[in-house]
Amino acid sequence: MKIKKLIAKVLLLGVGFIPSQLLAQTSLPLHENLISFNSSQGETLLIESNARQDYIPLSLQFETQENLAFCGVASIVMVLNALSIPAPKATEWVMYHRFTQDNVFDNPKTEAVITKETVSRQGMTLQELGGLLKSYPVDVEVYHGDEVSLEEFRQEIINNLKQANDFVLVNYLRSAIGQERGGHISPIAAYNKESDRFLILDVSRYKYPPVWVKAEDLWKGTNTIDSVSQKTRGFILVTSQ
Amino acid sequence: MKIKKLIAKVLLLGVGFIPSQLLAQTSLPLHENLISFNSSQGETLLIESNARQDYIPLSLQFETQENLAFCGVASIVMVLNALSIPAPKATEWVMYHRFTQDNVFDNPKTEAVITKETVSRQGMTLQELGGLLKSYPVDVEVYHGDEVSLEEFRQEIINNLKQANDFVLVNYLRSAIGQERGGHISPIAAYNKESDRFLILDVSRYKYPPVWVKAEDLWKGTNTIDSVSQKTRGFILVTSQ
Ligand SMILES: [Ca+2]
Ligand SMILES: [Ca+2]
Ligand SMILES: [Ca+2]
Ligand SMILES: [Ca+2]
Numbered sequence A, B: 001m002k003i004k005k006l007i008a009k010v011l012l013l014g015v016g017f018i019p020s021q022l023l024a025q026t027s028l029p030l031h032e033n034l035i036s037f038n039s040s041q042g043e044t045l046l047i048e049s050n051a052r053q054d055y056i057p058l059s060l061q062f063e064t065q066e067n068l069a070f071c072g073v074a075s076i077v078m079v080l081n082a083l084s085i086p087a088p089k090a091t092e093w094v095m096y097h098r099f100t101q102d103n104v105f106d107n108p109k110t111e112a113v114i115t116k117e118t119v120s121r122q123g124m125t126l127q128e129l130g131g132l133l134k135s136y137p138v139d140v141e142v143y144h145g146d147e148v149s150l151e152e153f154r155q156e157i158i159n160n161l162k163q164a165n166d167f168v169l170v171n172y173l174r175s176a177i178g179q180e181r182g183g184h185i186s187p188i189a190a191y192n193k194e195s196d197r198f199l200i201l202d203v204s205r206y207k208y209p210p211v212w213v214k215a216e217d218l219w220k221g222t223n224t225i226d227s228v229s230q231k232t233r234g235f236i237l238v239t240s241q
Helices: A002-014 A040-047 A055-059 A071-082 A108-113 A116-122 A126-134 A150-161 A215-222 B002-014 B040-047 B055-059 B071-082 B108-113 B116-122 B126-134 B150-161 B215-222
Strands: A138-144 A166-173 A183-192 A197-200 A211-214 A234-240 B138-144 B166-173 B183-192 B197-200 B211-214 B234-240
Touching: A040 A183, A040 A197, A055 A071, A055 A183, A071 A126, A071 A166, A071 A183, A108 A126, A126 A138, A126 A166, A126 A234, A150 A166, A150 A183, A150 A215, A150 A234, A166 A215, A197 A215, A211 A215, B040 B183, B040 B197, B055 B071, B055 B183, B071 B126, B071 B166, B071 B183, B108 B126, B126 B138, B126 B166, B126 B234, B150 B166, B150 B183, B150 B215, B150 B234, B166 B215, B197 B215, B211 B215
Parallel strands: none
Antiparallel strands: A138 A234, A166 A183, A166 A234, A183 A197, A197 A211, B138 B234, B166 B183, B166 B234, B183 B197, B197 B211
């Protein structure tokens, strides 16, 4: 019987079909300082938020970063689609124009900032994130973590989250907010005043759900040094022109 | 000057880089019988819904069908991920397990239902949608449009939308609800009683936003003949085992 199973397995391998083992979907456990958006408490924080103008437009464009280095690329694509910026053709949809994590690089101006290959290897810095966004018709304001106080950080982002047609991307060190582990980029969708927390729509959906994070923890996460740029991380405000 | 531009253009072509023209992102215009979810009215309908248990889990897994024929595939992936069903490895994310529109076919049981190649050519019927779902550990109830009254249609779906850990996929004729044009599949995320409308999280995000559609229009859209199966379309309830 065991031998029959072995033969069956060999035959299966022989025809080139190796079924991938089905394993539990992550996500990694959440630190006690974070609140999952996918919980009744997480939902309540959104309902009671008075700075959630960006939530629906961003959630409609939510997508997963296509590889471990593409958090910035997925974040750019979500924001450009949410702003309905004129887009390249996407061959997979024939006649429809829309940004993808592939065609967003089909623009001569992006090459001058950073190539797709370099991003695939090392991700991108805050400056490169701003530079890629500027290769499309949007206004971009870049703030490094060491340039703003907690109060300025909170207020700039809240102002944006209260109005339509602009969005916030944040670049932070995950370990500063209790996550695994390095630098990361995602859009911010809402702010809850009572708990003083921001909602991050984390684009690494294979790894973590969106979380509500304390404003102070996120601010500290932006005031960390990116070893590639030797500058602090930070956040970017993106506005339709 | 014109010649210089022409030469520059030829050189650009010469090095093999043809920038795609940036064009307005769709979406197609919405019929007056539909309400876009991405509007203040659409948001209000969700806030006032008392059958929206499935909205957040589905919205967190929202993704775009990867080609014009993959509406059913994207819908299956959203639901399997929302239910956290054990998943194959996704090579792009190295060690993380999660369903994608590619790896959902990496299962010997799916081949017996329909191949990826056939789906790419002609999409899938309601029966095939149910069959693909059954190749994973979920309970599946298939309802054809001609088997249920409007009242039964409405009530079965509302019951599901009021509880967690199960989801609804609907297979309808777009033209019956005022859209372009053939058969389509997407998850339903919520119901609003006062307006008697369902919220469809349309997976063809390059084409239409999510819409609130009248229950009667959607029911009529399911009571239409799929030319491949020669049976009516319908809806499917998917439950975690
Ligand atoms: Ca400002
Ligand atoms: Ca905003
Ligand atoms: Ca039932
Ligand atoms: Ca449900």
